[in-house]
Amino acid sequence: MAVIEARSLGKSYAGKPAVVDLSFDVQPGSVTGFLGPNGAGKSTTMRLMLGLDKGAGTTTFDGVPFTSLDRPMHHVGALLEAKPFHPTRTARNHLRMLASASGIPARRVDEVLEQLGLSSVARKKPRTFSMGMGQRLGLAAALLGDPHTLILDEPANGLDPQGIQWIRELLRGFAAQGRSVFVSSHLLPEMALMADQLVVVGRGRLIASGPIQDFVRSSRRNAVLVRTPQATDLADVLRGRGATVEAVEPGALSVSGLDLETVGDVAFDAGIRLHELSPRTATLEEAFLEATEGAQEFEAHARPEPGTTGSTTSGEEAS
């Protein structure tokens, strides 16, 4: 079971840094989510890990770089493109071609097609495939060698809700067998359900890594919601204890910087009556947006400035 160790990864395009001194680990038995805004360097990082892009640093899979692996499909399954296949080569032939390079028998091709729900279109040309079917075929290729590690770039793109649930269960099951999954996604609620660990990047640099709960817990959006008829008095007392207090509506305060028990005790000691005392936990999305604030490569402006013809800029990863 492979530990992925990425060390000091770096890559520039025309002098502009895309990935900067990026180091992290991916542990077996876990799903590690890879998050970052558009242009943060996620896809570039994955390509660097697999030796597809030339750059600084090293990535090893159980101590071995990808380019030194014998028959890499048996070790690492990768999905980096939405439709990484020729549009007129049938799905089955595409997989047979990949299998031929790794000594994988034809029956394994059929197994994987069945597992991915593609048996009925096995002899069809992928140019007719929807985005979701294309993703399934890409996943089939990644799983073909029964690898111990999966590296997947946005595998849920184009999948319907059932497909997303299916891929979540697939990857969770894969990790439960003690294998490693490193997966990027923009679907943060989905990532919250799927990932155990996170690696968060912005502008090519590491912002955070570790268990997903720790990441969410570190958010300033975590707060205690208090309802009281003496909101002004309670706010003064809590601020005196170093808390940040915000009035969210008349008679309701959002308190951060103190835990729920302490807020209750402070109110009790001050003789202040409480009608509600409840924790408000930040979502992964809130924690992510907070952590990556100012780290977006491309920003959308909601309101055009007067006199301008357009204001929205967006883009894909610089690569």
Added chain:
Amino acid sequence: MTDALRYEWARIITIRSTYWLTGLALAFAMLVAGAASWGFATEADGGGGSQAQLGLDLLGPWLGTQFARGGAPYFVGYLLAMIGILAWGHEYRHGQIRATLTTLSSRTSVWIAKYVVVNAWVAAVVSACYWVAVLVGVVWLRNYPADLVTGETVGGWGRAVLHAGLLCSLAMAFTGIIRNQTAGLVLLFLWPLAIENVITLIFFLVPRLREHEALTRFLPFGAGNRIHSDAFPNLGSTTFGDPLTWVGGLVVFGGLTVVLMAVSVVLFRRRDA
């Protein structure tokens, strides 16, 4: 290396363009051989006499090369070079290269396997085209005093395979360098059919260049054609004389091919996929 060869073999036999280009080459070879044989037979039947016999004696052994031995472009070679262009073109046009390099981690093996497998396919198809064309002629002209299979015929076969292999390798190298299938296809036809002819014309029209017009024999595709066309009545005298011998043509055209292949492999190993 064996894995890379298996992969490339599976790649080439599971793509439709391999078959339609191969079929087109075979059909073209049969069509030209059939048309030429029909022409010879018609002329002989029409009382062409010694003229008809001269045509048979002179051109008959060139059926297999589709008259490239007489200086015509070897169209079968150009058709099959497209298989080489698509070998790299599909990798980059459809993002297949990343799937390839996550399946086979040795870039050098991938590069070598492409050249070996594609050239083996091209050599087999050129041979088939060549002998099918000869067979069409032998069957059609069996009742005429035609000597279609001579030592020259066998030599022409070897040169046809050699020229097609080099042409295909050059096209592959160029496509691998620019990583653009369309540009590869355009250049394959534009360079020999337009660029070299324009250069030759400029040498002919500009007085100061006219005295150096013989230098145009070193234009690579024209030199490559000498691999076929170093034959009577246009035999080269010395290797790099005017005209070049087939060995001279081989050195010039093959030299360019080797240089482009070297650039291609270096870039393939160094560049991002």
